[in-house]
Amino acid sequence: MAGPRRSQGPGPSQAEDASGEPCALGQRHLQRLAPAHVDQKVSELVQYLLVKDQKKIPIRRADILKNIIKDYKGVYSEIIKRASRTLQQVTMVFGLQLVEIDTKHHIYILVSNLPRLEGEDLKQDDSTAKLGLLTVILSFLFMKGNAAKESAVWEMLRRLRIDPGMRHEVFGDVKKLVTEEFVRQKYLEYNRIPHTDPPEFEFQWGARAAKETSKMQILRFVAKIQSKDPEAWSTQYNEAAAEVTATGGLFQDTRPLGDTGGASQGARRRNRSAHSQPERPVS
């Protein structure tokens, strides 16, 4: 069941006149051609979402318009209408939900709605290690009251023998990974603290982190590392419990992160031996 051939690049499509503008005649053509081409565009859109999300790249509406819709702006609303039906199929088959994480700029990610588990092995070890590092940072941020200065985060990592100033055996350029890659993937936010000169920056959880894990899961992670009860930190526990109530108790299990890859216990053990981390991150 093949889709029709996609138009290859610039140049008038059949629905436009030679100047590339949809004309009255073009509109009639568009209406005649629309159904099959619209279906194809919907199919391309689904592919685009799946491919981008595999790389943890948030999907912008602007990019969808530029890369997928392209010459078909005239039927954009039709494409989106059919796309939402198709996306329901995607959710039903893949267990993936399209979530808008930025309603102002219309940015989306795909989130798994499957119950999450311990000891999953979804991606190569490289990603698992990165997510382990991310979990440590998210934990630190949460325990510090949801934000921490950049300098505090580096200090914490240095104590784990991960120095942002030096090339790391597994993570490479740690500073770039944390301030660029994690930020681009929306796991972290890296914001300038106002009225600081020279400018100082602070980290917070990003929108994807908020969607893929929860305060309770992170707190349980910290509690496990420190062999304490989550309730030992009453402020954080209350905050985490409030979030659970607010989200309708969606996050029930104990694993801190991830739909496609995560810091499983095995990975944490591997990470510890690989990086000679001490048993406890600083809280």
Place this chain on the structure above:
Amino acid sequence: MAAQMTDGHRRFLQVLMSHGIMEGSVARTLHKDCCEIHKVYYAHDKLDDFISVVNLHLQPLFMQIRKGMSEDDGRTYYALVNLAETEITKMASDYTENELELFRKTMDLIILSESGFASSTNILNLADQLKTKKMKKKEAEQVLQNLVQDKWLSERDGEYTLHTRCIMEMEQYILNNYQDLARKCNICRSLAIQSQICETCGIGMHLPCAGKYFKAQTEPHCPHCNEFWPHEIPEINRPDSQLSSSASTERRGPSASGTRRR
């Protein structure tokens, strides 16, 4: 088959998608785990039925979990592929126009070659002839690295061929676009990028298919023209060892079944 999707099926699909391509035994383990986790009915030899359920629901999305064979070791692999034959849409989401052009030209070199490999030198020389936008050699090297990482190409000793995942995804596209220029294996009838070719009549065979077909024949002959088969017959060893053309002293029993590509 009116079977429903369960979370077991969904988890399998998510994991497969995140890997891109998965070897048979890994897929079987994943099948078992997914069924156990979600308390779904499990029978160890029913992976293909399990996958059929997923495929039924993937059809409206023009996707499919396909079963294929590696040209290197003859092992079975599973990959999530697009059914749209005419465009490389999955790649198009990830690569720019000139990167795609470089890939298409690389694919030309690979398919038109005898060995099924293109040297990195020849590929890099294409970089500044691209019609869409010229590319520096350094840039082209990076693109090649990305293509290998994304499992569209695989690299061996500075030469590039199509990754199993790429062959599985693009077989129809390649057969449509290259037609007679693309070789088909005389044994399994699927697209053959790397092959042994009869010097007399020109038919070709995958190396693993040749290994199986000529197994234990002291004087291999071409199945089509009966001339002596001039190539060294690959040994079919245990599935987890690479096929090598040099004689191996360890023969550990019959080759794995399921190497036929659909």
